[in-house]
Amino acid sequence: xxxxxxxxAARDWVRRAQAEGERVGVVPTMGALHAGHVSLATAAxxxxxxxxxxxxxxxxxxxxxxxxxxxxxxxxxxLAKLEAAGCGAVFAPAVETLYPTGAETTIxxxxxxxxxxxxxxxxxxxxxxxxxxxxxxxxxxxRAYFGQxxxxxxxxxxxxxxxxxxxxEVVVCPTVREPDGLAMSSxxxxxxxxxxxxxxxxSRALRTIERLVSEGQRDAAKLRAAGLAVVESTPxxxxxxxxxxxxxSVDRVEHVGGPTVVVVAARVGATRLIDNVVVG
Ligand code: AMP
Numbered sequence: 001x002x003x004x005x006x007x008x009a010a011r012d013w014v015r016r017a018q019a020e021g022e023r024v025g026v027v028p029t030m031g032a033l034h035a036g037h038v039s040l041a042t043a044a045x046x047x048x049x050x051x052x053x054x055x056x057x058x059x060x061x062x063x064x065x066x067x068x069x070x071x072x073x074x075x076x077x078x079l080a081k082l083e084a085a086g087c088g089a090v091f092a093p094a095v096e097t098l099y100p101t102g103a104e105t106t107i108x109x110x111x112x113x114x115x116x117x118x119x120x121x122x123x124x125x126x127x128x129x130x131x132x133x134x135x136x137x138x139x140x141x142x143r144a145y146f147g148q149x150x151x152x153x154x155x156x157x158x159x160x161x162x163x164x165x166x167x168x169e170v171v172v173c174p175t176v177r178e179p180d181g182l183a184m185s186s187x188x189x190x191x192x193x194x195x196x197x198x199x200x201x202x203s204r205a206l207r208t209i210e211r212l213v214s215e216g217q218r219d220a221a222k223l224r225a226a227g228l229a230v231v232e233s234t235p236x237x238x239x240x241x242x243x244x245x246x247x248x249s250v251d252r253v254e255h256v257g258g259p260t261v262v263v264v265a266a267r268v269g270a271t272r273l274i275d276n277v278v279v280g
Contacts, residue, residue: 002089003079007138010052010091014139017050017088024050026141026168028132031055031092032072032186033081036176040145041085043173048143052089053082054135059095060106061127072189091139098134106130109159112250116241116263117152117274128153129160136161136168144168149175149183151261151276155250175276177203183275190271198236199268205230205242206277209262213279218256220244231266240265240272247278256280 004010017024025048027040033055044051055078062068075092082090106126113125136144144161146154154172161170176184181203182196191199205227212223224242231239243252247259260280266273 001079001083001087004089004091005093005097007093007097010089010093010138011140013052013089014050014141018140018142022050023048023143024052024139024141025143025145026135026139027051027053027087027145028135029053029055029078030057030071030186031078032074032189033078034176034184034186036147036149036184038081038085039176040147040173041082041087043171044143044145045086047171048141050089051087052091052139052141053087054139055082055090055092056098056131056135058098058127058131060099060130061124063121063123066121067187067190072186091135098131107133107160107164109156109163112152112155112159115250116243116265120240120265120272125153125156129156132157132160133164133166136166141168143171145171145173147175148172148276148278149185150274151263152250155248158248181207183273185273187271187273191268195236195269195271198234199271199273201231201234201237202264202266202273202275205264206262206275209244210277210279213256218280220252220254220256220260223256223262227262227264231264236269238267240267244279 014024025044027044029037057071107129109129118125158170209223209227227242242264244260244262247261261276261278263276
């Protein structure tokens with residue numbers, strides 16, 4: 001597995017593979033990899049003979065006072081996992097490579113970046129859209145793989161790809177969970193054993209809603225209240241939002257009439273966690 005830090009070498013790797021007639025997949029990550037990230041590489045390898053993963057803790061998607069400085073970093077461990085998964089290359093650039101001195105261009109995808117995560121982290125999706133555009137400019141892959149875990153991010157990235165006429169197809173892969181239901185996240189490492197237990201209320205709330213929908217409940221207000229009750233009744237957990245949106249969008253629904261995503265975010269101690277499930 002090649003480890004590349006320079007943009008020109010990374011772009012060459014993709015172009016050479018494509019010149020040989022191979023489809024190329026890219027898996028963008030911020031490192032501290034877990035089985036959820038590895039599942040994206042595995043999905044990419046099932047469809048693309050050549051896969052490049054990126055490991056880059058993107059400073060612009062962290063707000064002031066967020067966890068950029070203490071975000072977990074483990075490049076050696078990440079490289080071992082990506083090599084074992086079968087990636088052909090990893091692009092792990094320095095900050096200056098993606099943000100050269102004087103870089104001021106940013107990408108604002110508009111309304112899909114405003115609610116939910118965007119309301120709580122106002123500059124987050126500008127950072128995400130900008131770095132994904134840069135990564136796909138450097139790595140003009142055929143397909144880019146993202147996790148359903150970050151649902152609103154998948155909506156933002158799909159809009160980015162469509163609106164900027166990017167040649168890369170966006171693929172979204174299912175959320176990988178711990179055996180007890182907690183969605184895997186690099187930020188789970190911040191949780192104390194007690195918080196780790198309380199954090200289960202997010203997936204429990206989503207499962208409660210899933211069950212109610214399967215029993216015939218379609219009223220979004222009732223479903224939302226039932227889910228929120230699960231989160232609110234867990235001490236030490238502060239819900240931030242729980243909403244039902246039309247799949248593929250961030251538009252709230254009043255009635256579950258088709259594929260609907262239940263998105264939830266909560267603060268567990270000092271750690272923010274998000275999760276979602278598709279119902280209907
Ligand atoms: P991150 O390193 O957190 O920026 O995540 C990199 C990619 O992995 C994003 O597309 C995430 O949505 C995806 N991802 C993170 N956690 C999971 C998970 N538990 N299951 C599936 N994909 C995930």
